[in-house]
Amino acid sequence: MSDMLHDPMVLRQIIMDHYEYPRNHELSKDAGYCQKHMASDSCIDDIYVQAKIANGVIDDIRFDGVACTISTASTSIMSELLQGKSIAEARQILEQYYAMIDGKNYDAQMLEEAVAFHNVGRQANRIKCATIGWKAIEELMDESEKAHEQE
Amino acid sequence: MLDVHKIRKDFPMLEGHRMQGMPLIYLDNAATTFKPQSVIDAVTHYYTDISVNAHRGDYELSYQVDTEYESARETVARFLHADKREIVFTSGASEALNLVAYGFGRKLLKPGDVVLSSEAEHASSILPWMKTCEETGAELTYIPLDEEGRLTADNFERCMDHHVKIVALAQVTNVLGYEMPVKEICEIAHRYGAKVIVDGAQSVPHMPVDVLEMDCDFLAFSAHKLCGPTGIGVLYGKYEYLDWMDPFLLGGGSNARFDMCGNIMLKQPPYKFESGTPAIEAVLGMKAAIQYIDSIGMEEIHAYERELHRYVVERMMKMDNLVVYNPYSDSGIITFNVKDVFAQDGASFFNANGIAVRSGQHCAKLLMDKLGTSATIRASLYFYNTKEEADIFLDVCSKATLENCLDIFF
Ligand SMILES: Cc1ncc(COP(=O)(O)O)c(C=O)c1O
Numbered sequence: 410m411s412d413m414l415h416d417p418m419v420l421r422q423i424i425m426d427h428y429e430y431p432r433n434h435e436l437s438k439d440a441g442y443c444q445k446h447m448a449s450d451s452c453i454d455d456i457y458v459q460a461k462i463a464n465g466v467i468d469d470i471r472f473d474g475v476a477c478t479i480s481t482a483s484t485s486i487m488s489e490l491l492q493g494k495s496i497a498e499a500r501q502i503l504e505q506y507y508a509m510i511d512g513k514n515y516d517a518q519m520l521e522e523a524v525a526f527h528n529v530g531r532q533a534n535r536i537k538c539a540t541i542g543w544k545a546i547e548e549l550m551d552e553s554e555k556a557h558e559q560e
Numbered sequence: 561m562l563d564v565h566k567i568r569k570d571f572p573m574l575e576g577h578r579m580q581g582m583p584l585i586y587l588d589n590a591a592t593t594f595k596p597q598s599v600i601d602a603v604t605h606y607y608t609d610i611s612v613n614a615h616r617g618d619y620e621l622s623y624q625v626d627t628e629y630e631s632a633r634e635t636v637a638r639f640l641h642a643d644k645r646e647i648v649f650t651s652g653a654s655e656a657l658n659l660v661a662y663g664f665g666r667k668l669l670k671p672g673d674v675v676l677s678s679e680a681e682h683a684s685s686i687l688p689w690m691k692t693c694e695e696t697g698a699e700l701t702y703i704p705l706d707e708e709g710r711l712t713a714d715n716f717e718r719c720m721d722h723h724v725k726i727v728a729l730a731q732v733t734n735v736l737g738y739e740m741p742v743k744e745i746c747e748i749a750h751r752y753g754a755k756v757i758v759d760g761a762q763s764v765p766h767m768p769v770d771v772l773e774m775d776c777d778f779l780a781f782s783a784h785k786l787c788g789p790t791g792i793g794v795l796y797g798k799y800e801y802l803d804w805m806d807p808f809l810l811g812g813g814s815n816a817r818f819d820m821c822g823n824i825m826l827k828q829p830p831y832k833f834e835s836g837t838p839a840i841e842a843v844l845g846m847k848a849a850i851q852y853i854d855s856i857g858m859e860e861i862h863a864y865e866r867e868l869h870r871y872v873v874e875r876m877m878k879m880d881n882l883v884v885y886n887p888y889s890d891s892g893i894i895t896f897n898v899k900d901v902f903a904q905d906g907a908s909f910f911n912a913n914g915i916a917v918r919s920g921q922h923c924a925k926l927l928m929d930k931l932g933t934s935a936t937i938r939a940s941l942y943f944y945n946t947k948e949e950a951d952i953f954l955d956v957c958s959k960a961t962l963e964n965c966l967d968i969f970f
Contacts, residue, residue: 454904
């Protein structure tokens with residue numbers, strides 16, 4: 410697995426696969442989900458991300474919207490990677506992901522397929538595409554924790 | 561015929577710049593344009609040699625600035641075939657269009673009146689009217705575009721009646737680059753007593769524009785799309801309307817005198833619209849830009865761009881991996897997509913090859929509903945682009961596939 414993750418062909422295939430067949434790509438009407446709308450005027454991406462978080466655990470993540478390859482694939486991969494993780498675990502993964510995007514040292518094991526984006530910074534204006542879904546889940550986790558504190 | 565290789569030597573940005581390690585090919589001229597050395601020199605001339613305020617001093621340097629500043633107004637007036645009292649300096653097309661909506665529209669419009677516009681307008685042309693209509697109770701109506709996305713005189717005339725007081729349209733639109741029949745539109749509008757506000761942001765830099773001949777009531781443009789500095793533009797208005805309408809800002813420079821009882825006596829147009837210290841260096845730079853354009857010749861510029869446009873589009877149309885949305889555009893604007901590739905991914909592929917194009921909705925969100933796509937790539941030409949650059953662009957176009965667009969990330 411770790412060797413394969415250095416093969417550009419494999420990494421490209423991962424992104425294409427998640428772009429053409431995005432996972433968890435349908436929003437839920439279930440009231441247990443909180444939702445974030447992520448849109449920016451500097452970028453065309455316009456996506457909705459939903460998470461069902463209970464007892465500090467992310468039970469489910471879903472998303473939908475109009476978006477480029479990089480944001481669709483990175484959000485799809487994120488939705489698989491963080492499902493079933495505790496908020497604390499998810500935050501560790503997020504930290505590694507942002508470190509990778511910033512060109513710092515990171516733990517590739519933890520990121521699994523998300524390592525496909527390790528060179529996205531070569532196109533600096535696309536960093537926001539590679540992080541839009543990740544920022545959404547981060548905000549959803551923050552809100553969930555805040556709501557919990559207030560209870 | 562214009563000598564493009566000689567012209568390119570005038571532009572520092574066209575001398576050996578690279579992007580992503582490749583020679584830079586700049587095809588985002590609808591967004592802004594490069595500046596020739598003479599414009600850069602005119603800007604630094606202000607800061608180096610005559611760096612004092614305009615209209616404010618009793619000393620020789622101030623008089624010199626005044627003279628140069630006002631001579632820029634004359635240059636713009638000649639360029640548009642207007643009178644210099646009809647040339648208001650603004651920060652750009654956006655401010656000029658807002659000024660008309662605010663100062664003219666708000667004073668004129670009543671409930672039941674109609675403002676006519678189209679779905680192909682730039683946000684800076686349409687949003688001020690949305691707001692003004694909301695505030696005055698007037699109604700904003702869109703003229704239907706034909707299948708290609710063009711505004712025709714017939715469709716326009718069908719929308720006209722005596723309730724229409726304002727017609728706000730771009731002479732050349734920024735997404736599809738179509739030219740509207742502006743003279744006919746002004747003639748029809750005037751028959752019904754409506755005033756026509758022309759957004760000239762994409763026309764004035766690319767073709768001869770004569771406000772007397774077209775008989776528009778207002779026209780706006782930005783200098784930066786015309787080889788001039790940023791932060792400066794023009795509102796042309798018929799003197800009678802400028803005289804009647806309100807300014808948008810009050811303050812130093814626009815009033816002749818005022819007293820503490822609240823009586824304000826404004827100066828005559830155009831000065832009543834020019835409160836505060838203006839972008840003096842930019843005004844001088846705009847003058848140099850117009851002189852530069854004149855030295856090449858607007859007819860030549862237009863003809864050259866048309867030819868280069870035809871050259872590129874004919875070849876793009878033959879590529880199976882592309883969709884061109886405006887093959888018959890009247891300007892240097894080419895709006896397209898790589899099949900099955902999101903616009904932004906396509907634009908990044910061009911970037912990785914040193915080519916600057918823009919992806920997005922180009923501020924005309926409404927139009928995208930007509931094209932059936934949420935986003936496009938726009939390549940826009942100017943007179944300093946060459947056939948050699950076009951060939952490199954075409955070569956990159958031919959290689960644009962989803963796989964290649966993603967390979968730039970590895
Ligand atoms: C048709 C049109 N109108 C108005 C504008 C606004 O120009 P500026 O940003 O210089 O004010 C633009 C610029 O993109 C344009 O293309």
